[in-house]
Amino acid sequence: LGWRGEMEFWAHDFDKGEATLREALAIGDEGFADVRARANLWLGAQFLCTGRLDQANPHFREADETVPEVGDPDCTGWWALFSAGQLWWQANFERALQLLDRWREATDQTVVTHVGRQCLESWQLAGKGAYQPALSLLHEMLATCDRTGEQLFRARALNTMGWILGELQDHETAIEWDKRSEEAALAIGAPDPEIESNARLNAGDSLMALGRLDEAEEYYQMVEKVVRDPTPPEHFALWLYSQHFFHSFGELWLARGDQEKALGLADECIKLAESTNRPKNVVKGRRLRGQVLTAQGRPDEAQTEIDMALGIAKEIGNPPQIWKTYAALGELRKAQGRLDEAEQAYRDALSVIEEVAAALTDESLKATFLGSEHVGAIRLGSGSAS
Secondary structure, three states: OHHHHHHHHHOOOHHHHHHHHHHHHHHHOOOOHHHHHHHHHHHHHHHHHOOOHHHHHHHHHHHHHHHHHHOOHHHHHHHHHHHHHHHHHOOOHHHHHHHHHHOHHHHOOOHHHHHHHHHHHHHHHHHOOOHHHHHHHHHHHHHHHHHHOOOHHHHHHHHHHHHHHHHOOOHHHHHHHHHHHHHHHHHHOOOOOHHHHHHHHHHHHHHHHOOOHHHHHHHHHHHHHHHHOOOHHHHOOHHHHHHHHHHHHHHHHHHOOOHHHHHHHHHHHHHHHHHOOOHHHHHHHHHHHHHHHHHOOOHHHHHHHHHHHHHHHHHHOOHHHHHHHHHHHHHHHHHOOOHHHHHHHHHHHHHHHHHHHHOOOOHHHHHHHHOOHHHHHHHHHOOOOO
């Protein structure tokens, strides 16, 4: 029953999977610790992946107590991945890396959990700005996937490559990786569009950065169809990538001058991110609100939003959120006519950028990053001529 419930979860037959796993849990309660551990793990996973966090938490707390004691490598491997995933969503990058390292032996028992661990490690490394180690790990992971035929995490790794290169402003190359991820995800034929939706959002973000707004909108609209009207299987991970959609689509409408539409999307991002404890997306939503309010000539309200965003960004330590929020503060200060303070905000942003660049060992990638239009605009705002 435990195994069948897991397979029903992967098939996205969520009602049937929940019933099966509750039946397994009832048997586990009769004194079978291994059955109880597996049932709690996959009930927690099902509720987590469909956005029912309040229902997931009790099962994960139970799994935290029983799974390591039972010692089933498969169960322990997946438990470690889901536990690290939750820390990733909370932007707790170091704790996630420590957990994955502690349970490395269990995750390395199967190909899928082995590459899953590598994928999650790459997310944490990139999250804290260690882009070069993350890229190296992804190349190693993709070689393993190609050798073994693993598809599920391979498609995610392709998307992660696109996401990292996009953050480093190598947008043309990023789009190539995003498209490869989209194609790989579609080839799997999964019952949900999670992986291709993430790839489309990242491609849209890079197209936005390149000024190709109409092309970006096409990608965002494909995701919007799922976000606004999902089928039951499409609720898988929807609460995660819909936050990305709300922010990115809001940025698009701000770029087009529709401030009210951008503000509404920022509010949707903030509401969902705050209710699910995703601080990185709270930063993005609050910053977008600040940018819209700046454009509307409402500096005091903009200040409140940007201050909140910057405080959270510094707390979680994600470099792009810090430098982009400093840049938004620079925009606000310019609009207020406080030009010296504007230059300081841009200098603070540039300092974070240069710290990231200094850690890059790929000289070509470093040159692309520092020579990008995005970084150039921040450098210009800082008053630096070089």
